Amino acid sequence: MDFTECYGDTVSSVAAAARSGCWKRVKRLIRRGFSVDCRDNRGWNALHEAAAAGSLQCVQEILSAVGAGSPRGCRSYVNSLTHEGESACYLAAERGHLAVVRILLKAHANINQQTNDLSCPLYAAVNGGHKEVVELLVSKGAEVNGTHTASCWTCLHQAVYKGHREIVHMLVNVSNLEALDDHGISPLFVAAQYGQQECLEILVNAGANVSTQAADLATPLLIASQEGHQACVDFLLDHGADPNIACSHDWPQLPIHAAAEFGHIGVLRRLIAATDRACDRGDGMVSPLYMAVLRHQSKSVEMLLREGYSPDAQDCTHTLDIRSPLSFALGRTSNKPYSESVRLLVAAGASLHEEDWIYALATDKTDLLQLILEHRWISRPETLTRKCSDHHGKTILKPQELRELICVALNQVHFAACWLPLLLKAGLEPSLLLQVKMLEQADSDVLNYLLEFVNWSTLSPPLRHILDRRRAEKTWQPCPHFDSIICLSHICRLQIRLLLGPDPLMRTNVVQQLPVPSPLHSFLQFKDIPEISYKHSLS
Template structure:
C-alpha cells in the first residue's frame, strides 16, 4: 500500500475538515459526537491533518474535544504515530508551523519522538530550514546531539549540509561541535566539503577544530581543496588549518595534492605559498606533480614547475609503482592533456630513462617524439654540451640511453628514424650493426641517404652485402655508384654547421647559395621511410 497517497474515501469527515482548516465545521462534527481518533490508510488522524495543514484553530478544537471527552487519552492521541512513525508534532515541525508546534508541546507532545527512519521534530525542522521552529524546540529541551540517519548525522551536520546559516548559529551554542558520523566526519568537515562558508565561519568562531580529520585522515582543508571551495580554503588557512598535515592512510597526501589533482588553480596558488615544498622531493613522500599528471592537469603541472617543484620528483615505484611524473605522462600520452604534460615536464628538464625513450619509440605516432625534441637537442661530436636557445642539450649519458632504446626498437624505426634525423641527430650515432641487421629495407635506405654510403665501415658493408644476397634489403639504385659531389658537399655543410642548426633553424637561408638549393641542403629531397603493415600470419 502506498502510504504517501491520500485516498478521499478513507478519510473521516473530521479529518477532512481538519485538512481543509475548517475549524467551525470541525467543532460541529466533534460536538455531534464524531470520533476523534479515526485513522485513514496512512494511519493519519484528524490531529495529523490539522498539524500538517498548519491550522492552529483546528488543533485547538481537537485538543479541546480531547480534554472534554477524556483527559487520560490526550497524551496518547497527541503522540499517536502514522504508519511512517510521524507524530503531529513532527509533521508540524517538518512544515514550519511554529504555532502548531507550540500548541502540541503545551499539550505534552514528545519533543524527541522518533520516526521509523530515525528522524525527529528537531531534525525535520532543521532539514526544512525552519529556524523559528528549531529555536522553539531547542528552548523546550529537544535532544540536539542525537543521530538521525543511517550514517549517524546529527541536526548540526544536516543544518551545515543544507547551508541554513541561521539554524547553525542557533545549534552551535548548544551542540557538541566535534560530534562525528560513522565516517568520522565532523560538522565543520561537512561545511568545508560542501562549500558552506557561512556555516564554516560560525563553527570556527564557536571553537570547532579546523584540523579535525575524518576516519581516513582527510582534513577539512583537504576536502575543501579537493572540491574547489576557495572561500573555505582561505577561511581555514586564516584560522590555523595545517597545510602540511598528512591526509591519507595510503601515502602522505596533502591539501596541495587535491588542488593539483582537480585543477583548482586558485587554491593551488594559495597552497603553494604555505606548503612545505619538501613533499616534492623527499623520499617516502609523493610530489603533487604525480597527481596533476595522473589527472591530465597541465595548468597544475605548469604552476608546480614554475614554483620550483622538480620535474623528476622522487622515485615513487614503491608507493605508486611509478618512477617519475614523466613516466606516468608518457604512459597516457594518447590524450592531448597528457601530451601537454609531457611537453611541460621535458621543457623543465625532466630526464628520460631508457624505458621512457622506449615508450616514445614504440608509440603509434611520431608526434610524441617530435614533441620531446622541441625541447631537447642532440650534441655535436666535437662539442657535446653546447647550449641552444630554448632547448636543452642531451648529456652523453642521456644520448646513450636514447640510442640504446632506439636500437632495441628497430621494428618501429620507420616512425622514429626520420624524426631523429630531421631533428639533427648525427647519423653516425646510428651506424650500428644491430640496426643494420634488423631495420626494414626502406628504413635502412633512409638512413643511408644521410651518410656517405661509399665510406661505410667494412663490418656494416658486410651486413649490407649479406642482406642484399638474402633479399632482405633492396638498395636504392644510386647506392651502387659513388655519391655525387653535391651530396658530399651537403654532408660537409651539415658537419660544419651542425645537424641541429642546419635542420631546425634558418641558418641555411643565410648561406651564399641559390634558394633552390635550400631544400636540398636540408635533405628534403629524400623519401620518408615507408611504414609497412605486418604480413598476415
C-alpha cells in the same frame, strides 16, 4: 506512477475536516460522536492531519475532545505515530507551525520522539529552516546532540549543510561543536565541504577545530580545496588550518593535491604559497603534478611548473606505481597523439626514460617525437656532459637519455621510416645507428636513407658482410651509387658535418653563414636525399 485506484483516500470524516482546517466542522462531527482516532492507510489520524495543516483551532478541538477522557489517554493519543513513525509534533515542526508545536508540547508531546528514519521534531525544524520552532524546542529541552538519519548527523550538522546561518548561530551555543557522524565528519567539515562560508565563520569563531580530521584523515581544508570553495579555503588558512597535514591513509595526500586534481586554479595558487615544498620532490611524498596529470588538468600542470615544481617530481613507483609525471601523462593519453600535459612537461625539461621513448618511436605517428625534438637538443656524444645546460633555448639530451633513445630505436626498427628522418634532421649522429640489428632488420628504403648520411665505403667488415648477405638474399636493394666510388662532394659535406657538428648543421642557420654558394646550403644539410615512407606491411 499513480496508485490512486489501489490506495484510495481512507481518511475519516474528522480527519478530512482537520486537513482542510474547518474547525467548526471538526467540532460538530466530534459532538455527533465521530471518532478522532480513525487512521488512514498511512496511519494518520485527525490530530496528524490538523498538525500537518497548521490548524491551531482544529488541534485545540481535537485535544479538548480527547482530554475529556483520562490524562493518560490524552498523552498516548498526542504521541501516537504514523506508519512512518511521525508524531503530530514532528509533522508540525517539520512544516514550521510554531503555535501548533507549542500547544502540543503543553499537551505532553514527546519532544524527542524519533521517526522510523531516526529524525525528530528538532531535526525536522532545523532541516526546514524554521528558526522560531527550533528556538522553542531548544528552550523546552530538546536533545541537541542526538544523532539522526542514516548518516548519524546532529542538528548542527544539518543546519550547517542547509546553510541556515541564524539557526547555526543559535545551536553553536548549546551543541557539541566537535560532534562526529559515522564517517568522523564534524559540522565544520560539512561547512567546508558544501561551501557554507558564513556557517564556517560562525563555527570557527565559536571555537571549532579548523584542522579536525575525518575517519579517512581528510581535513576541512582538503575538502574545501577539492570542491573549489575559494572563500572557505582562504578563511581556513587565515585561521590556522594546516595545509601540510597528511589527509589519507594510503599516501601523503595534501589539500594542494586536491586543488591540482580538480583544476581549482585560485585555490591552487593560494595553496602553493602555503604548502611545504617537500611534497614536490621529497622521498615518500607525491608531487601535486601527478594529480593534475591524473585528471588532465593542464592549467594545474602549467601553474605548478611555472611556480617551480619539478617536471620530474619524485619516483612514485612504490607509492602509486608511477615513475614520473611524464610517464604518467603518456600512459593516460587516449585518442590524442599526446595531451597538453605532455607538451607542458616536455617543454619544462622533464627527463625522458626508456618507456617514454617507446611512446615516441613505437608508432607510425610522429607527433610526440616532433614535440620532443622541438624542446630537446641532440648533441654529439663526445660533447655530452652530466650537466644538462640549455642550448639555443632547448635542453640538451642527457647521456642516459641518448643511450635509451638509441636502445629503443634499435628495438623499433620496423617504425624507422617514421622516426629516422626526424632524428637525423635533428642532429642525431648516424653512426650510432650503424649497428647489427639496424642493418639486419631495416627495410631497404630505410637502410638506404641511413647510409646516405655516412661514408658507406668505410663500413666495418662485419657490417659490410651483413649488407652483402642481404643484397644476395634480395632483402636489400641498394642505391646504384653505393657501388661507385664515393663522391668528393659527399665526403666534403660529411667533413663539414663532422667539424660543425650534426646538431648545429641540421638545426641552425650556421650553413647560411658559410662562404659557399647558396645552392649548396640544401646539399650540406642533406636535403637532397628523398624522404622515405612508412609501409604498414612491414614485419
